[in-house]
Amino acid sequence: MSEVNHPTTAGIVPSELGNSTQWLDRYNGTMLNTFGTPQRVLVRGDGVHVWDADGRRYLDLLSGIAVNALGHAHPTLTAAIAAQLGTLGHVSNFFATPTQVTLAERLLDRARCVGQGRVFFTNSGTEANEAAFKLARRTGRRRIIALEGAFHGRSMGALAMTHKQAYREPFEPLPGGVEFVPANDLDALAQAFDHNPQDVAALILEPIQGEAGVRPLTPQFVTSARELTQRHGALLILDEVQTGMGRTGYWFAHQDPRIGAGVVPDAMTLAKGLGGGFPVGALMTITEQASTLLGPGQHGTTFGGNPVAAAAALATMGVIERDGLLAHVTSVGDQLREDLLALRHPLIAEVRGFGLMIAVQWTGEISSQITQRALEHGIIINAVNPWTTRLVPPLITTTDDLAPLLEFVTNLPSDMAQGVTA
Numbered sequence: 001m002s003e004v005n006h007p008t009t010a011g012i013v014p015s016e017l018g019n020s021t022q023w024l025d026r027y028n029g030t031m032l033n034t035f036g037t038p039q040r041v042l043v044r045g046d047g048v049h050v051w052d053a054d055g056r057r058y059l060d061l062l063s064g065i066a067v068n069a070l071g072h073a074h075p076t077l078t079a080a081i082a083a084q085l086g087t088l089g090h091v092s093n094f095f096a097t098p099t100q101v102t103l104a105e106r107l108l109d110r111a112r113c114v115g116q117g118r119v120f121f122t123n124s125g126t127e128a129n130e131a132a133f134k135l136a137r138r139t140g141r142r143r144i145i146a147l148e149g150a151f152h153g154r155s156m157g158a159l160a161m162t163h164k165q166a167y168r169e170p171f172e173p174l175p176g177g178v179e180f181v182p183a184n185d186l187d188a189l190a191q192a193f194d195h196n197p198q199d200v201a202a203l204i205l206e207p208i209q210g211e212a213g214v215r216p217l218t219p220q221f222v223t224s225a226r227e228l229t230q231r232h233g234a235l236l237i238l239d240e241v242q243t244g245m246g247r248t249g250y251w252f253a254h255q256d257p258r259i260g261a262g263v264v265p266d267a268m269t270l271a272k273g274l275g276g277g278f279p280v281g282a283l284m285t286i287t288e289q290a291s292t293l294l295g296p297g298q299h300g301t302t303f304g305g306n307p308v309a310a311a312a313a314l315a316t317m318g319v320i321e322r323d324g325l326l327a328h329v330t331s332v333g334d335q336l337r338e339d340l341l342a343l344r345h346p347l348i349a350e351v352r353g354f355g356l357m358i359a360v361q362w363t364g365e366i367s368s369q370i371t372q373r374a375l376e377h378g379i380i381i382n383a384v385n386p387w388t389t390r391l392v393p394p395l396i397t398t399t400d401d402l403a404p405l406l407e408f409v410t411n412l413p414s415d416m417a418q419g420v421t422a
């Protein structure tokens with residue numbers, strides 16, 4: 001089979017080096033056990049598909065957790081990265097590069113804040129949120145309000161704004177001052193501003209809570225968040241690490257009337273889809289107030305903003321525009337949600353989300369079982385929690401590509417949920 005013998009970029013043939021079982025043995029003997037045992041060993045990808053070390057092909061509806069916007073091995077992205085690396089790969093932030101400046105200009109333009117907006121590039125979403133945390137501290141105020149269910153990353157600052165107790169507890173004490181209110185609860189949000197509002201530095205929100213199970217904020221809640229922060233001089237920071245870069249069919253989810261009601265935040269963070277698979281993130285300050293908070297020497301990075309990452313992001317944005325992927329995401333996503341609901345499958349309790357950020361909520365705690373079964377059927381999906389499957393496929397995914405998923409769901413035995421209840 002040519003699939004098995006396809007050489008990796010290192011010029012080695014996976015089948016000569018070992019099958020999945022052998023690789024997993026070596027993995028367990030070398031890697032820190034923070035992730036558990038991986039589901040498969042993958043050796044290559046092409047478009048919406050990846051192949052494992054045993055030569056099996058998978059439809060990739062996770063895309064590296066909402067990262068591979070253009071799918072795998074996209075020729076435009078590959079060429080842009082190779083060309084930049086062959087010209088100038090890294091220089092540190094003692095120096096500027098045209099690639100980095102051009103990317104900043106393009107992002108500011110798409111966020112409609114050219115002039116007063118500014119960008120700080122990072123290598124990940126966590127680092128972007130860590131920078132946002134430091135930005136908030138620079139207001140001189142102490143309180144930061146985040147949402148129950150929030151996920152903002154695993155570094156100490158980002159973790160302080162992340163709600164999940166199991167992630168936080170082993171690492172306490174975390175940086176202080178962070179409080180949590182329930183998502184979409186207008187009264188709770190207003191109450192948080194009832195006492196000492198002059199000490200609220202920032203309110204940080206994910207427009208759609210990703211790790212919490214693809215839970216969109218309501219436009220009313222986002223509007224109220226903007227009003228309250230504005231009234232009390234606090235920053236509204238949107239974590240668009242997962243929702244940004246076209247994921248919901250808009251450049252940024254807050255521009256989507258179904259979620260953000262067109263509010264303008266003071267700052268937002270990006271990563272995941274930004275580089276189409278190359279690691280890159282950003283803190284963007286949108287308003288003039290936010291753009292002047294961090295001064296010379298107050299934050300830094302060695303790799304952040306390197307020209308290869310910037311070239312990857314520019315190429316990704318270029319293809320999204322050239323190929324009309326924002327409109328494509330809207331139509332393919334709408335169709336997928338409609339098709340999933342039309343199955344009227346007894347295991348499906350709810351279908352949520354916008355664009356190509358979709359959750360299927362099951363009637364029982366069966367999402368891990370379903371993920372396992374999907375893998376065996378050659379489909380990669382994600383059990384974001386025991387009740388919920390997350391679908392965040394590449395933005396290039398077509399309705400035809402999704403046919404195997406619908407067939408898979410159709411054939412799920414309806415008695416699967418028996419004995420495992422929510």
Ligand SMILES: *Cc1c(COP(=O)(O)O)cnc(C)c1O
Pocket residue numbers: 123124125126127129151152153154206210211239240241242271272
């Ligand atoms: C993934 C994610 C992060 C963390 O990004 P990393 O690149 O893994 O550091 C932060 N916020 C949100 C909303 C995310 O989905």
